[in-house]
Amino acid sequence: MSNPVFNQIQAEIGGNDVVLFMKGTSSFPQCGFSAAVVHVLSHMGVTFRDINVLTDPALRQGIKEFSNWPTIPQLYVKGEFVGGCDIIREMYENGELAELFESKGVAQAA
Amino acid sequence: MTDTPAARSQAETIRDKLTAALTPTVLELEDDSHRHQGHGGWREGEETHFSLYIVSAAFEGKSRVERQRMIYTLLAEELAARVHALQIKALAPSQL
Helix, strand or coil: CCCHHHHHHHHHHHHCCEEEEECECCCCECCHHHHHHHHHHHHHCCCCEEEEHHHCHHHHHHHHHHHCCCCCCEEEECCEEEECHHHHHHHHHCCHHHHHHHHCCCCCCC | CCCCHHHCCHHHHHHHHHHHHHCCCEEEEEECHHHHCCCCCCCCCCCCEEEEEEECHHHCCCCHHHHHHHHHHHCHHHHHCCCCEEEEEEECHHHC
8 A cells, every 4th residue: 555545545435435436526527427427326315425536647547556447437335346337327227226325324315 | 451460450359358368158349439429538530439248157256346357457458548438248147
């Protein structure tokens, strides 16, 4: 864990139940794949912390190494990496994402 | 197009690598680049956006994250260089 960005990432995913590393912000996504995940989370009524990797090249590269995952967006729930856009969409469609939030005690809109 | 390695399309390279490593029973690779015209990462005339549907026994017992990591590892070069986005649906035969 020599990369200083890793500490920052660890603090974010440790301090927030749901964290989305994305391109752009939740109100202004700058990539269709990031926008799709924002849409899913918003639709489910899940509160999340959005982190815009475009504002920080070290973070943009660092999160890929931290997660061992080469693409963005990336979703973390209670400190655990869940996946990128394809996985989130698939889990949303078959109900697994709602189950995950429920099992982790993350509030969703009824 | 000649058959030199340099002239091989991204799609062919991706298909070959996945076939060699995973011996998939289903491999559908679509070049979506035209659908992302003008979006981030899109470049005129280049293959930048793909979607992949792959079924392989190698995915049996693996989580979604593990399956995608396997694919990302095999295609690390392509993803680092020219391919901007790769949508993936990866299933094991038992999930069909």
